[in-house]
Amino acid sequence: MGVMRLATGVTATTLSGVCTSTPPPRNLSGVCTSTPRPRNLSGVSSTPRNLSGVCTSTPPRPRPRNLSSLRCRAEVGSPVRGTSILVVGGTGTLGRQIVRRGLDEGYDVRCLVRPRPAPADFLRDWGATVVNADLTKPESIPATLVGIHTIIDCATGRPEEPINTVDWQGKVALIQCAKAMGIQKYVFYSIHNCDKHPEVPLMEIKYCTEKFLRDSGINHFVIRLCGFMQGLIGQYAVPILEEKSVWGTDAPTRIAYMDTQDIARLTFIALRNENIINGKVLTFAGPRAWTTQEVITLCERLAGQDANVTTVPVSILRLTRQLTRFFEWTNDVADRLAFSEVLTSDTVFSVPMAETYNLLGVDSKDIVTLEKYLQDYFTNILKKLKDLKAQSKQTDIYF
Numbered sequence: 001m002g003v004m005r006l007a008t009g010v011t012a013t014t015l016s017g018v019c020t021s022t023p024p025p026r027n028l029s030g031v032c033t034s035t036p037r038p039r040n041l042s043g044v045s046s047t048p049r050n051l052s053g054v055c056t057s058t059p060p061r062p063r064p065r066n067l068s069s070l071r072c073r074a075e076v077g078s079p080v081r082g083t084s085i086l087v088v089g090g091t092g093t094l095g096r097q098i099v100r101r102g103l104d105e106g107y108d109v110r111c112l113v114r115p116r117p118a119p120a121d122f123l124r125d126w127g128a129t130v131v132n133a134d135l136t137k138p139e140s141i142p143a144t145l146v147g148i149h150t151i152i153d154c155a156t157g158r159p160e161e162p163i164n165t166v167d168w169q170g171k172v173a174l175i176q177c178a179k180a181m182g183i184q185k186y187v188f189y190s191i192h193n194c195d196k197h198p199e200v201p202l203m204e205i206k207y208c209t210e211k212f213l214r215d216s217g218i219n220h221f222v223i224r225l226c227g228f229m230q231g232l233i234g235q236y237a238v239p240i241l242e243e244k245s246v247w248g249t250d251a252p253t254r255i256a257y258m259d260t261q262d263i264a265r266l267t268f269i270a271l272r273n274e275n276i277i278n279g280k281v282l283t284f285a286g287p288r289a290w291t292t293q294e295v296i297t298l299c300e301r302l303a304g305q306d307a308n309v310t311t312v313p314v315s316i317l318r319l320t321r322q323l324t325r326f327f328e329w330t331n332d333v334a335d336r337l338a339f340s341e342v343l344t345s346d347t348v349f350s351v352p353m354a355e356t357y358n359l360l361g362v363d364s365k366d367i368v369t370l371e372k373y374l375q376d377y378f379t380n381i382l383k384k385l386k387d388l389k390a391q392s393k394q395t396d397i398y399f
Ligand SMILES: NC(=O)c1ccc[n+]([C@@H]2O[C@H](COP(=O)([O-])OP(=O)(O)OC[C@H]3O[C@@H](n4cnc5c(N)ncnc54)[C@H](OP(=O)(O)O)[C@@H]3O)[C@@H](O)[C@H]2O)c1
Pocket: 088, 089, 090, 091, 092, 093, 094, 095, 112, 113, 114, 116, 119, 133, 134, 135, 136, 153, 154, 155, 156, 157, 158, 166, 170, 189, 190, 191, 192, 224, 225, 226, 227, 228, 231
């Protein structure tokens, strides 16, 4: 049996259905290619242990009855409509655009959201159905999949959460449930070049999840992404307008940011072309790759004011990562900082898109550029600020 290179607390032996009760060392080396087809992904013989994605040393028990009956219903009962989709991560940056687009295109959209005070009201207002579940609680997943044809998985752990729990164990549980319940299509969002950076835990997990999904035998496709334009608003645009510090690095890395609305549009085009897309790994990149400094300069020009830039040398990021590795309780921080190693590698997060546009029948002119995206943002926000100022002048009261 091959050993999967995972820094995730779950080994290849877990994937193959043979569990150990002790977590493996945080192994960052090795190759994630030679694991045999996981026994537990046959769907029919999965055990509660497999569904949870968490290892125990207890012997296999019969499959829970409720799953087998659900599967029967999916196969012999009323057929599941091809338009019924489950969006996982619908409250997120990309997920909400997937929900919006799906509804606009006439899909029945159900969203799996964590029980929170009221984070998903806007999804209901748009017309989606919301069901509560949590990927880290595998027993909450099966009920959300009843009557679902396609899962669009946009979920990822929030920055303050451990990567392993949601992005690996949670996804293993979701894919195993999907297989057991006869889900007919699974769309998974991954990260560009995840196969080339085993030293970065999140990229490692994405790569292994791609493989796990492929081995599951579920019809699927993977979309690897580079970066989102929406992320630049909080990172640069707002702090510049508020005259606060923006954090830059001296790294030469370039990222081809893409508008999440374009990602959503292209995802649904891909869904409609399942015969040519099935099993493929596509990469979506924006029209041009930008360094951090170039993004800041563009924001400065559009905002009409200078940024207060605090530059963090990549060497400091790397040192911080090494220090945080010393302590168990800072390991999650270290996992996030692992991206600093990618930043030092002079990487370009971009790919030529001509072939993908051709495959999907998309015109490159319809893809939003970063200049246009930020220009629209600054035009709108500066107009709103101007209106607010005018209003506040009209209502100023002097004593
Ligand atoms: N952002 C980027 O630049 C970028 C780049 C490359 C690839 N990607 C990939 O693109 C996808 C979407 O990213 P994003 O930036 O849109 O993510 P995001 O804004 O951080 O949203 C994450 C979503 O996952 C949900 N989630 C987290 N833990 C969960 C759990 N235990 N159970 C159920 N749902 C859970 C969150 O729900 P809550 O609202 O409850 O937290 C939220 O809806 C991810 O797969 C990500 O890895 C992103």
